[in-house]
Amino acid sequence: MxxxxxxxxxxxxxxxxxxxxxxxxxxxxxxxxxxxxxxxxxxxxxxxxxxxxxxxxxxxxxxxxxxxxxxxxxxxxxxxxxxxxxxxxxxxxxxxxxxxxxxxxxxxxxxxxxxxxxxxxxxxxxxxxxxxxxxxxxxxxxxxxxxxxxxxxxxxxxxxxxxxxxxxxxxxxxxxxxxxxxxxxxxxxxxxxxxxxxxxxxxxxxxxxxxxxxxxxxxxxxxxxxxxxxxxxxxxxxxxxxGRNYGLLDEYLLNGAEIAVVALGTVCGTCRVAIDRLNKKGNKIGMLRIRTFRPLPKKKVLEDLRGVKKIMVIDRNISYGHHGILHQEIKSALYRELNIPVFGFIAGLGGRDITPEDIEQMVNYTLKHEEPDTDILWWGVNR
Amino acid sequence: MKIFNIPEEENMNPGHVACPGCASALSMRFALKALGRETILVVPACCWSVIDGPFPYSSVKVPLFHIAFGTTAAFASGIRAALKMKNKKANVVVWCGDGEAFDIGFQTLSGAAERKEDIIFVCYDNEGYMNTGIQRSSATPIRAWTTTTPKKYPKQELKKDLVEIFAAHKIPYAATATVAFPEDMIRKFSRAKEIRGLKLIHILSPCPSGWKFPENLTVKISRLAVETGIFPLYEVEYGEKYTVNHIPKWLPVEEYLKKQGRFSHLTEKDCQEKRAYIEKKWLELREKSKSLEKIPILVNN
The missing domain is CATH 3.40.50.970 (Thiamin diphosphate (ThDP)-binding fold, Pyr/PP domains)
Structure with missing residues (x-):
């Protein structure tokens, strides 16, 4: 019902x-x-x-x-x-x-x-x-x-x-x-x-x-x-x-994607909207939603990310003194397998909105840069 | 001739790893005689998390769950709820030291008492954190030495009155007991078993290594605690009906104190103070217990 x-x-x-x-x-x-x-x-x-x-x-x-x-x-x-x-x-x-x-x-x-x-x-x-x-x-x-x-x-x-x-x-x-x-x-x-x-x-x-x-x-x-x-x-x-299938991970338009956005939680819904908009303009963006964080399906993460040129992790969390927690997890999954840049965004802490426009701008940043400028890419913070 | 009426059934095995002279080992043996095998034990961090034996051993013939400090009354509530769902009966018993009952698990116990959880909560009170090597707890008596209340600055505060605190929760049954009065102890466990709601049994548990006395004196010290009036044997029902189970012989409090190294630094003034506290407690008890109206309180003799 x-x-x-x-x-x-x-x-x-x-x-x-x-x-x-x-x-x-x-x-x-x-x-x-x-x-x-x-x-x-x-x-x-x-x-x-x-x-x-x-x-x-x-x-x-x-x-x-x-x-x-x-x-x-x-x-x-x-x-x-x-x-x-x-x-x-x-x-x-x-x-x-x-x-x-x-x-x-x-x-x-x-x-x-x-x-x-x-x-x-x-x-x-x-x-x-x-x-x-x-x-x-x-x-x-x-x-x-x-x-x-x-x-x-x-x-x-x-x-x-x-x-x-x-x-x-x-x-x-x-x-x-x-x-x-x-x-x-x-x-x-x-x-x-x-x-x-x-x-x-x-x-x-x-x-x-x-x-x-x-x-x-x-x-x-x-x-x-x-x-x-x-x-x-x-x-x-x-x-x-x-009639509703679930798995360890949830892939969205990853086939042939050049940039993979990796995230967990509701920001993924926002990503879907932003990615649709971006891809309509000819971009090749996909998303990997981490549904199961523990156990971290490392092999499957690798399989899904193989072939992309850049990875963009959006973390609504932080491990103080390091960087985003998912960022760190994804990097560890890539170790010695994929040598591609990982852009680690931190956004939306304490419930601040992450809008589709935010995601589009994060993607645009990632498109424009070979490597991230900093280990943490703070999104929308007033310094 | 004295005839003991203690069940022959043994639900605790020899080979446990309690220190020689440990009152809590003897207490468990008596308790399980009264409770029988339809019993589930919940044990937090305390001497009994060692005494029962290391994995894969156990010295009791009933199921026992070792759980984190400060959670026993809640964990036991979960067992009771599950038994209810399964339509099964058993005594659900928390068996803990004074650290759990007086300090870290106090809030949880209060919560379970308020909810009227059908559990028997037993505190074997050795008046300190003995398993970690004799540190002060809020059950440590005033002026006692522990490794965190050195003789130069012994404990300055009074021991919490656990039974009175839970009498104030109006639990159906609260009682004190010691191994010097095994029949009384067994009777109290048998009673607790028949009452629904939260039952508290507070056992004074002399600890040879922590209190610094020879290990053959455990029962004697338990008896002295009662006969000097320092540890009254009594029961409280619903916070209202008080029954004193034994009138002390009013032995001088020094007889109890001087046998224990933890009190070796006490002065005459300290002993006087102890006498005053004992008298105060008994005056309160006499007021609350109708059966005591006429007894003399002779602490200062």
């Missing part, structure tokens, strides 16, 4: 259709509506779940972890400061191999106080062992939450679904809400191999000395590697059932 939904409600429907059994969260703008909707659905008996209002984001994730460790499907959502407060437990969730799903509504980090979008919150959690998927539309948010449970439960790693705050969270789009029956077929009930079970007692997460700790980490990385095929397979099967 088609509905007019904000990104937040799309996430709620994703959790509802996935039959999340334990939901816990703490309010934070711009995420709050996701769990408001879920609490209403639980209260009205439309979703059979336990909804727990806790006293912090850290506790919200801890509740979900406890539920997941007991063998049920758990869901939480947060933003920025809340995600940062969860940081320690993000490591713990992945390390304990608990397959829960978290929706992060991307919001810039304080200070100063802000509720507007950038991706520094989730990108700075990249080394916690969570799969990270970045969405471009509200439809993708809903679809990705459902896919996330399947991926998570098959490889026993948690999944973070990221959507740009305000741009998606508070913007309505037409979203096709799948039928429950079809979702049930796609996503069977969660049956973990081990869980907190009094008939089969185990100790989880005990003191792990050097002779074994290393191997646990090796296995976590192996799971991340396996996740690539799982994400692709899940995206494909989702397409077979629901």
């Amino acid at each position: 088609k509905k007019l939904l904000t990104g937040n409600y799309a996430a709620s429907y994703g959790a509802i259709l996935s039959r999340a059994e334990v939901i816990s969260a703490y309010p934070i703008t711009p995420q709050t509506q996701i769990v408001e909707k879920l609490s209403t659905m639980v209260a009205e008996g439309k979703l059979s779940a336990e909804f727990i209002n806790v006293e912090s984001e850290r506790s919200a994730l801890a509740v979900c972890m406890g539920a997941s460790a007991t063998g049920v499907r758990a869901f939480t959502a947060t933003s920025a400061q809340g995600l940062a407060l969860m940081h320690e437990l993000l490591h713990w969730t992945a390390g304990a191999r608990l397959p829960l799903v978290l929706v992060n509504v991307n919001r810039a980090m304080a200070p100063g106080w802000t509720v507007w979008c950038d991706e520094n919150d989730s990108l700075s959690q990249r080394d916690t062992g969570w799969i990270q998927i970045y969405c471009e539309s509200n439809q993708e948010v809903l679809d990705s939450v459902i896919q996330a449970y399947r991926i998570a439960e098959r490889i026993m790693l948690p999944v973070m679904i990221c959507m740009d705050g305000i741009f998606l969270s508070h913007t309505q789009e037409i979203v096709d809400v799948p039928e429950q029956e079809k979702v049930d077929r796609f996503l069977p009930p969660y049956k973990p191999p081990v869980f907190l079970d009094t008939s089969s007692p185990h100790a989880f997460g005990s003191l792990t000395p050097p002779p074994v700790y290393f191997e646990f980490r090796y296995k976590l990385q192996q799971a991340m590697d396996e996740a690539q095929a799982e994400i692709e397979e899940t995206g494909k099967e989702f397409g077979n059932i629901f």
Whole structure:
């Protein structure tokens, strides 16, 4: 059924259709509506779940972890400061191999106080062992939450679904809400191999000395590697059932492109508009949207970028003391394979608009220069 | 002749790695006798994250999850919610030191108490961060030595009164216990098991290495804590109904203090101060507990 939904409600429907059994969260703008909707659905008996209002984001994730460790499907959502407060437990969730799903509504980090979008919150959690998927539309948010449970439960790693705050969270789009029956077929009930079970007692997460700790980490990385095929397979099967295909990456007009714009999140939608305009004027511009940031599909990124003359990365984030985070990731993927210039733009921090005209001008800059003038190309900053 | 009524069932194995004389190991043994195997334990960073044994060992016969400091009451709430969804029953028990209960996990515990989570929250209180090597916590008694409150400037602040704080949350059951009174301890766990909502059991857990006393004195020191009046054994229901379980013999507080190296620097004035605090606590308890109306409080004898 088609509905007019904000990104937040799309996430709620994703959790509802996935039959999340334990939901816990703490309010934070711009995420709050996701769990408001879920609490209403639980209260009205439309979703059979336990909804727990806790006293912090850290506790919200801890509740979900406890539920997941007991063998049920758990869901939480947060933003920025809340995600940062969860940081320690993000490591713990992945390390304990608990397959829960978290929706992060991307919001810039304080200070100063802000509720507007950038991706520094989730990108700075990249080394916690969570799969990270970045969405471009509200439809993708809903679809990705459902896919996330399947991926998570098959490889026993948690999944973070990221959507740009305000741009998606508070913007309505037409979203096709799948039928429950079809979702049930796609996503069977969660049956973990081990869980907190009094008939089969185990100790989880005990003191792990050097002779074994290393191997646990090796296995976590192996799971991340396996996740690539799982994400692709899940995206494909989702397409077979629901008619919308998803993969690790999303290529737009890359065939024969001279410049590849690489980005993640909603700026990609803006890029599509700008690229169409530019190509009408005879340019050959394409785009590579990084849907799956962790695991980073390095080989596929390389395949997609092979043949372009210049790469233009647009980062709505920054790693202070280095440069844009995606910029750095893309460069590492190219190492010893492709020797082409990477133009690293930083734009739109703290929710400042990135318009199609901005993108066109960034492309024009890239066309005119053999190499970027500076390591960071600050876009639109008042110095 | 004294007849003990302690279940023979053992749900804790020998071979755990507690220090000799550790009261928290003995407490776990008693607790699991009362709780039985339909129990799930949640343990944060504390001595018990070591005591239970390194991977892949465990010294208890029930499932145990080691979780991050400051999250136990929330993690346990998640277990309870999941059990509810699965329509399964079990005692969900947090087993933590005073660092978790008094300090880093205090907010989380308060949240779980307010939500009336059906969990048993057990604090084995060794009055400091003993697992990291004897640092001050907000459960460390006033004037005590720790490695972060040196004898030249020992702890200046009073210990938080955990039971009173959670009595003020109106939880259905809060109780104190020690290994010197095993029947009382087991009875309290058995009671906690039957009550719905958040139950707090505060165990005073003498620590030979942290308190600096010979490891064969653990039970004796536990008993002295009760008999000097420094650690009252009592229960509170819904923050209202107080029951004192044992009237102290009012032994001189020095008998308790002088056995412990952590108090070796205490002066007569400090002991006087301790006596005053004990008296104040008992006056409060007497006021709250109807059954105590007529008992004399003889701390200053």
